[in-house]
Amino acid sequence: MTEPLLSVENLRTWFHTGDAVAKAVDGVSFSIGSGETLGIVGESGCGKSVTALSILRLVQQPGRIESGSRIMFEGKDLVTLDDAAMRDIRGNRISMIFQEPMSALNPVFTVGDQVAEVARIHGHGSRRDAWNRAVEMLSLTGIPAPEERAKEYPHQLSGGMRQRVLIAMALIMNPALVIADEPTTALDVTIQAQILELLVDLQKRFGTSILMITHDLGVIAETASRVVVMYCGEVVEEAEVDTLFAAAHHPYTEGLMHAMPQLSEPRARLNVIPGSVPAPTDWPSGCRFRDRCPYSWERCEREHPPLYEISPTHTSRCHLAVEPEHRANPHPPLVEQLGVSV
Amino acid sequence: MKADITPAVGKLRVFRRLMSRRSAVAAMLVLALVVIPCAAAPLFARYDPSAQPDIIALRSQPPSFAHPFGTDPFSRDVLSRVLYGGRVSLAVALIATLVSITFGTAYGAVAGFAGGAVESEMMRLLDALLSIPRLLLLIAVFAAWRQLPLPAFVLIVGFTGWYGLSRVVRGQVLALKGQDFVASARALGAGRARILMNHILPNVLTPVIVAAALGVGHVILLEAGLSYLGVGVQQPQPSWGNIIQDGSDQIARLWWISFFPGVAIVVTVMAFNILGDELREALEPRQTGAG
Amino acid sequence: MTGYLLRRIAQAVVVVVLVATIAFFLIHLAPGDPFAAAVENPNVSEGVRAHWRDAYGLDRPLPEQFVRYIASVTKGDLGWSFSLQRPVLDVLADALPHTLLLMSIALTASFALGIFLAITQVMKRGSATDRIISGVSLLFFSTPEFWLALMVIVLLAYRFPVFPIGGMVDPVTHSSLGPVFRIVDVARHTVLPALTLTLLFSAVVARYQRASLLDVLPSEYITTARAKGVPERVIVRRHALRNALLPVITLFGLAFPALLTGAVYVEKVFSWPGMGLVIVNSIDTRDYPLLMAAVIIGSILVTAGSLVADLLYRAFDPRLRHEG
Numbered sequence: 001m002t003e004p005l006l007s008v009e010n011l012r013t014w015f016h017t018g019d020a021v022a023k024a025v026d027g028v029s030f031s032i033g034s035g036e037t038l039g040i041v042g043e044s045g046c047g048k049s050v051t052a053l054s055i056l057r058l059v060q061q062p063g064r065i066e067s068g069s070r071i072m073f074e075g076k077d078l079v080t081l082d083d084a085a086m087r088d089i090r091g092n093r094i095s096m097i098f099q100e101p102m103s104a105l106n107p108v109f110t111v112g113d114q115v116a117e118v119a120r121i122h123g124h125g126s127r128r129d130a131w132n133r134a135v136e137m138l139s140l141t142g143i144p145a146p147e148e149r150a151k152e153y154p155h156q157l158s159g160g161m162r163q164r165v166l167i168a169m170a171l172i173m174n175p176a177l178v179i180a181d182e183p184t185t186a187l188d189v190t191i192q193a194q195i196l197e198l199l200v201d202l203q204k205r206f207g208t209s210i211l212m213i214t215h216d217l218g219v220i221a222e223t224a225s226r227v228v229v230m231y232c233g234e235v236v237e238e239a240e241v242d243t244l245f246a247a248a249h250h251p252y253t254e255g256l257m258h259a260m261p262q263l264s265e266p267r268a269r270l271n272v273i274p275g276s277v278p279a280p281t282d283w284p285s286g287c288r289f290r291d292r293c294p295y296s297w298e299r300c301e302r303e304h305p306p307l308y309e310i311s312p313t314h315t316s317r318c319h320l321a322v323e324p325e326h327r328a329n330p331h332p333p334l335v336e337q338l339g340v341s342v
Numbered sequence: 343m344k345a346d347i348t349p350a351v352g353k354l355r356v357f358r359r360l361m362s363r364r365s366a367v368a369a370m371l372v373l374a375l376v377v378i379p380c381a382a383a384p385l386f387a388r389y390d391p392s393a394q395p396d397i398i399a400l401r402s403q404p405p406s407f408a409h410p411f412g413t414d415p416f417s418r419d420v421l422s423r424v425l426y427g428g429r430v431s432l433a434v435a436l437i438a439t440l441v442s443i444t445f446g447t448a449y450g451a452v453a454g455f456a457g458g459a460v461e462s463e464m465m466r467l468l469d470a471l472l473s474i475p476r477l478l479l480l481i482a483v484f485a486a487w488r489q490l491p492l493p494a495f496v497l498i499v500g501f502t503g504w505y506g507l508s509r510v511v512r513g514q515v516l517a518l519k520g521q522d523f524v525a526s527a528r529a530l531g532a533g534r535a536r537i538l539m540n541h542i543l544p545n546v547l548t549p550v551i552v553a554a555a556l557g558v559g560h561v562i563l564l565e566a567g568l569s570y571l572g573v574g575v576q577q578p579q580p581s582w583g584n585i586i587q588d589g590s591d592q593i594a595r596l597w598w599i600s601f602f603p604g605v606a607i608v609v610t611v612m613a614f615n616i617l618g619d620e621l622r623e624a625l626e627p628r629q630t631g632a633g
Numbered sequence: 634m635t636g637y638l639l640r641r642i643a644q645a646v647v648v649v650v651l652v653a654t655i656a657f658f659l660i661h662l663a664p665g666d667p668f669a670a671a672v673e674n675p676n677v678s679e680g681v682r683a684h685w686r687d688a689y690g691l692d693r694p695l696p697e698q699f700v701r702y703i704a705s706v707t708k709g710d711l712g713w714s715f716s717l718q719r720p721v722l723d724v725l726a727d728a729l730p731h732t733l734l735l736m737s738i739a740l741t742a743s744f745a746l747g748i749f750l751a752i753t754q755v756m757k758r759g760s761a762t763d764r765i766i767s768g769v770s771l772l773f774f775s776t777p778e779f780w781l782a783l784m785v786i787v788l789l790a791y792r793f794p795v796f797p798i799g800g801m802v803d804p805v806t807h808s809s810l811g812p813v814f815r816i817v818d819v820a821r822h823t824v825l826p827a828l829t830l831t832l833l834f835s836a837v838v839a840r841y842q843r844a845s846l847l848d849v850l851p852s853e854y855i856t857t858a859r860a861k862g863v864p865e866r867v868i869v870r871r872h873a874l875r876n877a878l879l880p881v882i883t884l885f886g887l888a889f890p891a892l893l894t895g896a897v898y899v900e901k902v903f904s905w906p907g908m909g910l911v912i913v914n915s916i917d918t919r920d921y922p923l924l925m926a927a928v929i930i931g932s933i934l935v936t937a938g939s940l941v942a943d944l945l946y947r948a949f950d951p952r953l954r955h956e957g
Contacts, residue, residue, distance in 0.1 A: 096860040473645075476894075485919065601784070607776075615775055
């Protein structure tokens with residue numbers, strides 16, 4: 001692979017509250033090439049959103065990116081960049097699409113104004129130019145009658161239209177990277193598909209890289225080429241999308257797959273991974289998934305697994321990589337044995 | 343509204359949390375330094391507050407070692423008057439606030455619990471009462487009812503200061519009504535009065551305690567103002583407000599008569615305000631979550 | 634919108650009648666009915682007294698007197714001031730503009746200063762600047778209006794005699810001054826009372842505005858703005874302030890009673906010839922018609938204030954603007 005566009009190396013973002021330290025992101029590394037779509041998938045609380053915010057350095061107090069973390073983007077380390085240079089990158093070279101389009105838009109400004117503001121900050125043209133570009137972007141995202149819509153307030157638009165506004169806002173400066181944090185979660189199913197299609201479409205047109213953050217493997221399947229699975233602030237598996245769906249290695253990824261609704265058997269019971277993500281102030285020692293894992297054995301408690309290489313493009317943080325025989329004898333996970341409610 | 347309201351306030355935990363905050367401790371210390379000498383004024387004051395030892399030689403003395411706050415034109419010791427006056431001002435404020443929060447809590451709880459037409463009528467009355475200019479009404483009433491005995495004055499002040507709290511309490515009761523533990527109490531067959539007394543009221547304590555602390559400060563200011571205008575605590579009984587009035591005619595020359603009781607008011611009210619803010623923080627700490 | 638306005642005005646009328654009722658009965662039920670006793674005031678000419686007895690039916694039962702009083706008030710007749718020997722309406726009409734002048738200056742200055750302080754604090758939240766401004770705000774928030782006014786006089790009128798002690802114009806020279814110097818004269822007299830009210834009220838605004846800004850800053854749309862590359866100062870002044878102003882607009886409605894209260898004390902201390910001074914003076918002279926009228930006008934101002942705040946709120950919040 002040539003020089004990646006963005007390369008996150010050993011990112012640790014911790015929240016310091018009182019005596020407790022919440023290690024929301026705890027040593028995450030991955031990279032994205034130009035024009036590529038990388039998916040990050042995981043349950044809520046796994047650290048994927050904090051990872052996204054860390055890239056743009058938007059984590060608020062008491063959260064802090066710990067030293068030793070590096071986020072290389074276009075030859076610069078974003079962790080140590082000064083505030084002014086960081087602002088030049090935000091919305092301009094790297095932009096972000098948020099989950100909840102209603103709360104992500106400021107209720108007291110018109111949507112056109114909010115889209116045009118990005119162009120006003122980063123562009124050199126007049127207010128008028130910025131407004132015209134905003135209208136043009138709104139039209140590109142498939143908003144009908146964009147001139148009129150631009151003068152409306154967020155509460156006057158439907159959820160899908162609002163998400164289109166956010167996409168217009170993210171793409172107006174033609175950034176190198178768009179971070180999409182659960183961009184379809186808040187939308188109706190039919191609109192979800194439209195929005196994903198639009199994103200893929202615009203990506204092809206502008207050649208943008210996308211970091212697609214989601215809890216939904218279906219979204220990954222539709223958009224991404226490579227995927228990173230996160231659990232408890234760590235990367236637990238990374239693979240090409242096809243590989244992951246064909247041969248997931250990590251038991252957690254397996255669990256996520258089982259939890260996916262299957263279109264072929266609409267009435268089948270949805271499998272959920274038993275238990276829940278532990279508190280970020282108190283990650284388990286050894287393997288962080290072991291209490292919820294159907295294969296765990298004594299080594300999983302003793303030794304924190306490294307990222308094992310399964311193939312040159314596939315890594316997994318699971319001791320099964322070296323002791324595959326344990327996969328033969330699944331057992332009820334510890335959380336169920338202990339009678340902890342599911 | 344807050345999503346999770348814990349069924350019990352946890353007195354000890356709140357107290358410990360309060361004591362771990364520096365400004366809360368400072369406020370309590372300051373209050374102790376003001377309240378104790380005022381409450382025990384006969385022990386702390388060196389002079390009788392209304393004694394006029396020597397109206398010629400000792401009148402209008404600036405602060406000195408013998409009279410740290412100076413003397414007034416009747417040769418009375420200002421420090422002793424401030425101590426005795428503080429006793430009156432603080433007692434008025436505490437009792438009036440007690441009246442306010444009792445009535446306000448009851449009204450708000452009943453309105454929130456009754457629901458329906460009763461509630462909406464009660465809230466409409468409250469809206470109307472909130473638009474009354476309190477000070478102007480009190481001035482008019484006390485100007486008409488001259489020489490009102492002090493307890494009546496306190497009651498009237500208390501009865502004009504409960505509207506805001508009622509609203510908060512009602513909101514809290516409405517939020518609690520939907521909570522599981524109330525529903526389960528009802529399922530167990532607990533009567534309305536019982537649910538109100540045992541389950542709802544303990545949980546509206548938070549806003550009530552905060553309102554009480556802030557209310558005392560507010561009433562101290564109100565009483566001082568009314569007394570300064572001559573419609574509050576009547577001479578010869580001293581109160582912080584009417585001592586300031588004593589000095590106001592010759593403020594340029596006899597600044598100390600008005601200055602010291604004013605400082606006492608500012609310090610006390612500020613301490614109550616800080617205590618109120620800190621109590622709020624200790625009772626409902628803001629959630630800081632890592633996402 | 635018209636329907637809403639009419640409903641609000643109807644509510645306001647109910648409130649004013651309620652206030653008038655409470656004040657009327659509390660005064661008339663006082664020992665010896667001071668209202669009736671005042672009519673025996675020898676300073677009032679026999680003709681006027683007879684007119685009064687007749688007009689207000691002072692020999693009739695109290696409820697009837699009340700109905701007559703309300704009826705005359707609705708006709709715009711607020712009664713006769715015993716102490717000033719003039720119709721109450723004239724007295725208040727002279728005084729009210731002076732109070733409104735003082736209040737509008739104090740209100741403008743307080744909101745400007747208070748919002749400025751809050752923004753400064755929020756930009757540097759947690760810093761020494763933030764804590765010092767919070768402390769000073771709390772200090773003024775805890776200070777009695779009249780005492781602060783007295784201290785301002787001691788300091789800036791006696792110790793350093795920069796400004797006049799009181800009044801609205803110089804009683805000796807004002808009438809001989811030219812028009813420009815007359816304005817300067819009034820301005821000089823306005824400084825200290827306006828300063829006192831501003832110190833007190835900007836502290837309230839700053840406390841309120843700071844809390845409201847801090848409530849808004851964790852919102853997701855603020856994160857969006859940061860992600861767009863908007864500088865922090867623009868975030869606070871534009872994105873957060875526009876939303877955080879909404880609760881402060883409610884404060885604007887509350888400001889009317891608070892400023893009226895402040896005006897009562899400050900006008901007394903500075904002998905400012907406004908409504909507050911009229912009210913305070915009518916305590917000593919037991920001028921009940923004047924006192925009653927002042928309470929009624931006060932409640933009209935208060936309800937008008939909350940109506941104005943409501944309308945402003947609607948104008949500022951696009952979500953409400955588009956409702957019926």
